[in-house]
Amino acid sequence: xxxxxxxxxxxxxxxxxxxxxxxxxxxxxxxxxxxxxxxxxxxxxxxxxxxxxxxxxxxxxxxxxxxxxxxxxxxxxxxxxxxxxxxxxxxxxxxxxxxxxxxxxxxxxxxxxxxxxxxxxxxxxxxxxxxxxxxxxxxxxxxxxxxxxxxxxxx
Numbered sequence: 484x485x486x487x488x489x490x491x492x493x494x495x496x497x498x499x500x501x502x503x504x505x506x507x508x509x510x511x512x513x514x515x516x517x518x519x520x521x522x523x524x525x526x527x528x529x530x531x532x533x534x535x536x537x538x539x540x541x542x543x544x545x546x547x548x549x550x551x552x553x554x555x556x557x558x559x560x561x562x563x564x565x566x567x568x569x570x571x572x573x574x575x576x577x578x579x580x581x582x583x584x585x586x587x588x589x590x591x592x593x594x595x596x597x598x599x600x601x602x603x604x605x606x607x608x609x610x611x612x613x614x615x616x617x618x619x620x621x622x623x624x625x626x627x628x629x630x631x632x633x634x635x636x637x638x
Contacts, residue, residue, distance in 0.1 A: 510564070511588040513574035518587065524611045527585070528559040529638070532592050532607040535567045541623045545606035548623075548635045553583055555635070564589040608634065 510518045531549065533542060549561060562585045565573065570588070577586045592607075605623040612618050621634045 511570075511590075513570050513577055513586070513588075515570060523562055523585065523587070525613075526560055527562045528556070528610070529561045530564060530609050530611070531561065532564045532589070532609075533566070534592070535565055535572075538605050538623075538625065541605040541625050544625065544628055544631060545608075545623050548608075548631050549584075551632075552635050552638075560585065562587060564592070566590070566592055608638075610638065 510520055510523070512518060529552065531545060533545070553559065553561070561583070564587055566589050568588055573586050573588055576584075580586075605625070607623070608619070608621040609617060610619040619638055621631065623631055
């Protein structure tokens with residue numbers, strides 16, 4: 484069952500792409516090594532996209548929710564897809580939090596053009612099901628922090 488708390492992006496995306504995640508071929512590690520999205524999508528329980536130049540309070544809210552999720556599901560694998568991040572910063576984050584998250588640099592988030600509410604996305608949580616379908620999308624909304632809490636409890 485898809486979570487419908489914040490379904491706008493998912494609905495628009497499904498209209499154009501039949502529910503399939505678009506090709507994301509620009510993931511990189513801190514040292515610039517390219518990693519195909521398909522290599523991480525199958526083993527990741529939760530993806531979170533961050534534009535590092537985006538809303539700081541939204542990012543803080545998202546990391547608090549991720550901490551709660553990790554407490555609830557300590558063995559979960561979470562991949563953070565970061566846009567507008569320097570490789571050195573990515574390296575520091577990976578060293579400090581390597582047990583909790585997988586940090587990857589993304590050059591262009593495929594849903595950025597879909598989001599009509601603002602130019603700069605707040606963090607976006609999503610999952611990929613076993614058939615490669617984009618599911619359980621949630622965009623962090625600072626005006627409704629209770630929705631993020633509900634989302635974390637339901638996934």
